[in-house]
Amino acid sequence: MGTTDRKLEALMEHLRLSRRDFVFGGLAAGALTLTPRFAAAQAAKPYKLGVLLPSTGTGANYMAHCIKGLPVAIAELNKRGGLLGKHPVQMIYRDTETKPDVGAREAKSLILNDKVDGIFGTYSSAVALAVQEIIHEHKVLHFAATSNSSKITQDNYTPYTYQFCPDSNMQSGAVVVAVAKMAKKSNWKTYVSLGQDYEWGRDTHKGFTTGLAKVAPGIKEARQLWFKLGETDFTSYITAIMAAKPDFMFGAVAGKDAQTFMQQAGQMGLFKRVPFPGGLIPVNDLKQQRKTLPRGIIGLARCPFFAHLKEPIMQAYIKRDLAAFGKDDYPDDWACMYYDALGGLEQGAKKAGSISTEAIIKALKGATIDTCRGKRAFRTCSNQLEVPSYVGEVWDSPDYPFPIYKPDTLVYVEAKEVWTPTCEEVEKLKKKRA
C-alpha cells in the first residue's frame, strides 16, 4: 500500500470517526487531492472545484450530507486519477450563509483568489441567481443541483449554468400529475394552498395552480395562505385550512418550516381530515422526522435513493456513503443530485477531452449522461437535466430505520410529462446579457 493509499484510508477512517466534523473532512479530502499519490498525473494541472453551499443559515440542515459527501466522492474520483484520469479535483468549500450577497462575494473570492475552474452550488435560488451574475461575467462553469427556481435556467439563463435538479415548474407539474389522478379517483373539487412567502414558494404554487387548471379545470382553489420563512406557530393556518373544508390541500413548504408544519398539523389532526399530497418530503425529512412524520401522507421528492436501487451508480453511491458515514446514514436527495453533478463534470470533461470550461459546456450541450437516476439528457435550450420527480405515500419499511415512500404508491413523473415552458417560450424568457 502506497503512502497516499494509506492517507486515503486514513481519510475514510477520519470520516467515519468524526461524522459531525464534515468541514474538516472536506478540507482533508481537498488537501489529499493535491498529494503526490497521482504521480502519473502530476504533470497535469488539478481541477479546482469551488463548492458554494451553506453550513449556516436556513439551508445548513439540508446541505450537511452534501458537504461531507462531496469530499468522499471526489477522493474516489481522484483515486482514478481525477478528470480525464490525470486532473485531480481539488475541492474548495465556502459557506454562503444562505445569503445572496455572501454567495456572490464568495463566488468572487473563489474565482479571483482561488482561481477555480468550476463552481457547484448553491442551496437557495436567490443565492444561485446572484452567483450566476458572477460566474457568467467570469465565464466559469456552474453546476446547480439544489436551488431549483425555474428562473435559473430560463429568465436568468447563462450558458455556463447546468441544472441537475428538477426545477420548480417540473416539481409542481409532478404534483399536478399525481393530484389529477387522485382527484379523479376520489372526486376532489376544492383545495386550499399553503406556501412559504418567497420565490420558491410562489413559483411552486404558480406552477401547481396553472398546471392543475389545465388538466383538471373542475377543481377550484378555495383559499391561499402564505406564511413568512421561519414561522414557528402554524395554528392559525391549520385552523383556517380546516375551516375551509377543502377536499385536499396543496403545500409549497420546505425545510425547517415543513418540519414544523408537519409536526403541528399532525398533532392537530389536519391530515386525518384533509389529504395533503405533494408536500416536499425529501430523504432528510424522512430520516430526521422518522418518529413524528404522519404515515400515509403523500410526499414529493427530488432524488430519493430508494427510487433507483437498481441503478449501478446509485448502488455504488449508497455503498460508499454508508461505508464512510455509518450504516444508517443513507444519502439524501440533495447529496444525490450533487453526486450526479460530479458525475456530470467527469463525463463532460471526458466527452470534451479537456477540462476547459468552454469545451465542457459545449460537450454537455444536449448531452446524455449516466446518473444515479439512470441515463438523463440535458434540455438543449436551458441546460436543465431531464430528471423525474417522485410522489409517494410515506410508509414504514422493514428495510430501513426510517420511513420511505411505499413502493407500490411511488409515481415517477418524468420530465417530459411536465416539460414547461416550451423551448420557444424559454428563448423568449431569457434575459439579454451584455
Place this chain on the structure above:
Amino acid sequence: MIVLFALVPWLPGEFWTHVGTEILIFGLFAMSFNLLYGYMGQISFGHAAFFGIGAYATAMLFTALKTSAGDIGVAEFLLSLLAGPPVAAAAALFIGFFCVRLTGIYFAMLTLAFGEMLFYIVFSWYSFTKGDDGIQGLLPPAFFQDSDNFYYFTLAIVILALFVMWRITESPFGLTLRTLRDNQRRAAFLGTNVKAHMLANFVIAGTFAGLAGALWGPFSRSVNPGLLGWGESGIAVFMTLIGGAGAFIGPIVGSVIYTMLQAVVKMYTIYWPLTIGSVILVIVLFAPGGILGIVERRLRAARPEGGTNGGDPVAGAGETESRQ
C-alpha cells in the same frame, strides 16, 4: 490613509481590489450610521433599510435604462446611481419623523421595526421588487467593469462624501448634535429644536447610506432584500464598534478590519460568525472606544503632562455610551 487606499489596486490579485471596494462602500455605510450613533448618541438597528433602498432605487432605474441588448450607457449608469440617495432620503424623512420622537432603546427598537417592515415589503412585493429573488444583471458599462476603474470611481465618491460629512460634523449643526448626544434636556432648555435637528441628521445619515447602497448594486451585479435586513444593520454597528465611534474615521477603520478579516477568515474556516463574535466581545470588554480609542489613549499618554486631547469634541463617544 487616502494614499494607502489609492495603492490598493497595486496589490497582487484582482480579488483584493474587490475587497478594497467593499471596504469603501461598507465604510461609507458605517460612517453614515455613526452620524446617528457617534454624533447624535442614538443607535439604529434599522439603518440598512436606507442602504437597501438606495441599492434598490439604483437597481430599478438601472434595469429600466438598459438597452434592448442588455447593456447600459455611461450617462444612464451615472443617472441610476444618482437615484439612490434621494429615494433613501425620502424614506429616512418618513421613518425619521416617527423615530426622532423617541430616544435610547425605544429609538433603537423603532428603527429596527421600520427596517424589518421595509425588508418584508421588498421581500414580498414580487411585481415591483422581484421579491426574494432580488434584481440581477446590474453589469455596469465596460469602463466600470474593470475592477480598478470601479475601485477608483468608488474611492472618489467616498472621499467626496466623507468630505461633506466632515464639513457637516464640524459645522454648528454638528456641534449641536454632540450637545444632543451629551444632554438633550439641556440642549432643549437652551432653545435647540431637538426633534428638528435629530430629524435632519436622520435624513442626512439615510442619504449617505443610500449612496453606499447605490454603489453596492453595480459592484455586486445584483441586489436582494437581505440588504435591508437587520443583519446588514448589524454590520454597520460592528464596524463602528471595532474602529471606534469616537473618531471621525473610526467606522472606515472598522470596515478595513471587518472586511479584510472576513475575506481572509472565510478562506480557511466556516467559523466566521464565531470569529467576528469573539472580536466584538474583546472590543466591547477591553476596548470600548474601538481601535482608534486605543490609539488615542496611547497618544494622550505619550503627551507631556498638562497636554490636551487635541480638542476632538467627538472623542470618547463610544466610551461615554459604554459607561452609561
